[in-house]
Amino acid sequence: MVLVLALGDLHIPHRAPDLPPKFKSMLVPGKIQHIICTGNLCIKEVHDYLKTICPDLHITRGEYDDETRYPETKTLTIGQFKLGVCHGHQVIPWGDLDSLAMLQRQLDVDILVTGHTHQFTAYKHEAGVVINPGSATGAYSSVTCDVNPSFVLMDIDATRVVVYVYELVDGEVKVDKIDFKKTTATTAH
Amino acid sequence: MVKKSVPDWLNSSLWSTAPPPTPPNDDDDDGRRIGKSSSSDSTAAPSNSSSSKSANTTATVVPVRPEPPPAVEIRDPLSSSNNNVENGSGTVEIRDPTGDDVSVQAQLLQELSRKIVNIGELRKLASQGIPDGAGIRCTVWKLLLGYLPTDRGLWSSELIKKRSQYKHFKEELLMNPKDWKSKCFFARQSEITRRLDKSTCIEKDESLPETGVVLPRSEITHGEHPLSLGKSSVWNQFFQDTEIIEQIVRDVKRTHPGMHFFSGESQSATSNREALKNILIVFAKLNPGIRYVQGMNEILAPLFYVFRNDPIEENAACAEADTFFCFVELLSGFRDHFCQQLDNSVVGIRATITRLSRLLKEHDEELWRHLEVTTKVNPQFYAFRWITLLLTQEFNFADSLLIWDTLLSDLEGPQETLLRICCAMLILIRRRLLAGDFTSNLKLLQHYPSTNISHLLYVANKLRTQPAR
Numbered sequence: 001m002v003l004v005l006a007l008g009d010l011h012i013p014h015r016a017p018d019l020p021p022k023f024k025s026m027l028v029p030g031k032i033q034h035i036i037c038t039g040n041l042c043i044k045e046v047h048d049y050l051k052t053i054c055p056d057l058h059i060t061r062g063e064y065d066d067e068t069r070y071p072e073t074k075t076l077t078i079g080q081f082k083l084g085v086c087h088g089h090q091v092i093p094w095g096d097l098d099s100l101a102m103l104q105r106q107l108d109v110d111i112l113v114t115g116h117t118h119q120f121t122a123y124k125h126e127a128g129v130v131i132n133p134g135s136a137t138g139a140y141s142s143v144t145c146d147v148n149p150s151f152v153l154m155d156i157d158a159t160r161v162v163v164y165v166y167e168l169v170d171g172e173v174k175v176d177k178i179d180f181k182k183t184t185a186t187t188a189h
Numbered sequence: 190m191v192k193k194s195v196p197d198w199l200n201s202s203l204w205s206t207a208p209p210p211t212p213p214n215d216d217d218d219d220g221r222r223i224g225k226s227s228s229s230d231s232t233a234a235p236s237n238s239s240s241s242k243s244a245n246t247t248a249t250v251v252p253v254r255p256e257p258p259p260a261v262e263i264r265d266p267l268s269s270s271n272n273n274v275e276n277g278s279g280t281v282e283i284r285d286p287t288g289d290d291v292s293v294q295a296q297l298l299q300e301l302s303r304k305i306v307n308i309g310e311l312r313k314l315a316s317q318g319i320p321d322g323a324g325i326r327c328t329v330w331k332l333l334l335g336y337l338p339t340d341r342g343l344w345s346s347e348l349i350k351k352r353s354q355y356k357h358f359k360e361e362l363l364m365n366p367k368d369w370k371s372k373c374f375f376a377r378q379s380e381i382t383r384r385l386d387k388s389t390c391i392e393k394d395e396s397l398p399e400t401g402v403v404l405p406r407s408e409i410t411h412g413e414h415p416l417s418l419g420k421s422s423v424w425n426q427f428f429q430d431t432e433i434i435e436q437i438v439r440d441v442k443r444t445h446p447g448m449h450f451f452s453g454e455s456q457s458a459t460s461n462r463e464a465l466k467n468i469l470i471v472f473a474k475l476n477p478g479i480r481y482v483q484g485m486n487e488i489l490a491p492l493f494y495v496f497r498n499d500p501i502e503e504n505a506a507c508a509e510a511d512t513f514f515c516f517v518e519l520l521s522g523f524r525d526h527f528c529q530q531l532d533n534s535v536v537g538i539r540a541t542i543t544r545l546s547r548l549l550k551e552h553d554e555e556l557w558r559h560l561e562v563t564t565k566v567n568p569q570f571y572a573f574r575w576i577t578l579l580l581t582q583e584f585n586f587a588d589s590l591l592i593w594d595t596l597l598s599d600l601e602g603p604q605e606t607l608l609r610i611c612c613a614m615l616i617l618i619r620r621r622l623l624a625g626d627f628t629s630n631l632k633l634l635q636h637y638p639s640t641n642i643s644h645l646l647y648v649a650n651k652l653r654t655q656p657a658r
Contacts, residue, residue: 003415026416031428122404129404153415164414165406175414176406 007151008038008115009135016137038115039087062087079156084109088116315598324500333597355510464509482527571634613649
């Protein structure tokens with residue numbers, strides 16, 4: 001039972017001052033084992049804050065990040081799942097499932113986490129899942145201003161992952177759940 | 190009778206303890222110490238015991254606690270079969286059975302072998318100190334704590350019942366620590382999932398690898414997500430439990446680090462620590478009001494040690510279950526000391542410390558005045574640990590077992606007896622306390638000097654308000 005937090009596109013301080021207080025109150029240290037960040041934090045203070053929630057932080061570079069040394073993509077294995085992280089501005093068209101699927105095949109991962117569109121989506125593609133946690137601060141994106149703050153918490157247990165989606169809608173935290181089991185799959189290609 | 194000044198018998202040189210270690214041939218005072226086993230204590234037996242015996246007879250008529258013969262370092266014969274306890278500083282001493290001891294032992298054995306054990310008689314015998322041999326202590330403690338009924342015939346059925354009850358508790362509340370998180374949690378989680386799945390939308394058939402399908406989301410009823418801070422949330426409970434378990438594990442590791450029974454990496458030590466941990470976790474879960482408080486491990490340790498060293502194999506194997514129930518019983522009188530909210534109430538620890546203070550004032554006003562008024566040594570600084578941990582930290586392990594014999598067997602009950610013993614501890618070192626200032630007194634009281642336990646218990650006995658039988 002491993003809890004993995006996935007979030008990104010905070011754009012602090014340029015587009016948003018901070019995480020919504022309701023989110024902040026939920027993110028207490030000690031519960032989460034890993035954090036996956038798609039990028040665009042943008043400053044070091046946010047990085048330090050995330051480190052206090054959980055020391056195991058995986059982060060990829062977004063186009064506005066101050067820190068230039070984050071990698072473009074990252075892969076890690078948790079339980080029986082292989083996770084891949086990428087900010088997503090490199091994949092065009094932005095947010096397009098087929099292009100993201102190519103990236104997923106390229107990284108050879110079961111779960112791909114990308115951002116940049118600031119919209120939460122979760123697609124099932126072949127034997128894997130493509131998740132976009134959205135923007136945790138609700139910062140405006142290049143495409144739209146109408147953004148609800150959201151992030152994702154994954155509970156990975158061997159071959160089963162339960163994805164909890166936390167969204168701030170009209171000032172209230174709404175939590176949804178998505179269940180996904182890894183099929184003993186088709187190692188394609 | 191109102192004692193205005195210090196009574197004569199108290200002023201006798203008998204009761205002053207020896208100043209820091211001198212080689213063991215003191216003729217002037219009888220403060221013989223059953224000290225730590227690293228120093229070999231073989232004082233000249235006959236002369237000392239006869240002189241103190243004669244001094245004893247001049248005292249007032251009270252059942253005289255027989256002077257223990259000099260402590261000789263012997264390996265505990267019981268332990269060699271059960272666990273490799275004693276090496277070096279971890280040795281528990283056994284007193285060389287001499288005449289007096291053997292008679293107490295014989296009497297106890299006789300009492301224990303009756304069909305219906307007479308508790309009153311047992312208490313009287315036990316208060317004189319239970320000898321270490323022949324595995325008497327474990328049975329006597331079990332009887333005194335009410336775990337075993339007085340009727341011998343009922344023993345086996347009671348034991349079976351209680352042991353299976355504990356096993357049931359364990360199964361329900363604990364899981365195998367390796368997969369505790371995943372199993373217990375997964376079990377809860379799948380239960381939640383099942384419950385939620387029934388009430389919310391259908392999931393698509395995942396056997397066909399469909400591409401580009403937006404995964405269906407199901408809404409969660411409030412609180413059932415991992416970051417929930419709600420009190421009723423299963424997840425929140427889980428995280429809180431984990432915190433308590435972590436603290437228990439940490440404290441158990443630190444219990445009696447000098448004793449091989451508890452510390453070290455040997456298989457027996459690890460299994461002993463595991464047992465302590467399980468007992469404390471089960472207790473914390475069954476008592477959500479008080480949970481686990483630091484210090485409970487110290488009260489648990491002597492109980493478990495005694496029961497685990499039972500020469501009867503069957504009992505030693507089930508020591509964990511027996512210890513659990515006895516621990517609950519023992520703690521029932523002292524629970525309020527561990528509850529922070531009750532600190533300032535009539536039953537809390539502060540009230541108990543005030544009672545001790547009043548007891549001291551009643552018996553030895555001069556000392557009381559010197560301590561609390563002149564040198565301003567607040568009794569909380571030293572008595573807190575004495576009372577909450579039932580004196581396990583003030584004396585070495587063997588001595589604390591003897592003190593517990595008296596604590597458990599006294600008719601007045603453990604709370605009253607504990608206060609009398611604490612008072613006696615203060616009175617025994619009164620000379621040094623009266624001569625000291627705040628710093629030295631505090632230092633002395635927080636590191637109580639080794640003393641002759643039987644003297645201590647004798648003095649404590651004399652402090653009874655009602656005449657002893």
